[in-house]
Amino acid sequence: xxxxxxxxxxxxxxxxxxxxxxxxxxxxxxxxxxxxxxxxxxxxxxxxxxxxxxxxxxxxxxxxxxxxxxxxxxxxxxxxxxxxxxxxxxxxxxxxxxxxxxxxxxxxxxxxxxxxxxxx
Numbered sequence: 648x649x650x651x652x653x654x655x656x657x658x659x660x661x662x663x664x665x666x667x668x669x670x671x672x673x674x675x676x677x678x679x680x681x682x683x684x685x686x687x688x689x690x691x692x693x694x695x696x697x698x699x700x701x702x703x704x705x706x707x708x709x710x711x712x713x714x715x716x717x718x719x720x721x722x723x724x725x726x727x728x729x730x731x732x733x734x735x736x737x738x739x740x741x742x743x744x745x746x747x748x749x750x751x752x753x754x755x756x757x758x759x760x761x762x763x764x765x766x767x
Contacts, residue, residue, distance in 0.1 A: 689716070694711060706738055710733070711733045713733060717729070733751075
């Protein structure tokens, strides 16, 4: 009988520490990341998202408001800082964040005397 009680208490301890997977959504997370691609730097913020939380990990899929820092010397009049909105997947482990963002940037245009020219 004693052995049976110990087995029940032992299993009860594991059941009390069982890990639950929680799915939730958020308007913002307070996570800021930076990246570099095609001669420009990005400063990404996590926006509205859906996330799944494991023990110390979090996987998020949502919107990424960002700032793009790029100096387009061939296009006069373009700003060095351009706001943008992307979407992507973020993985967080404690305070380490890895993101896979996707953005759409239209081709820049340049106004000339003859009309509008699309640059590649």
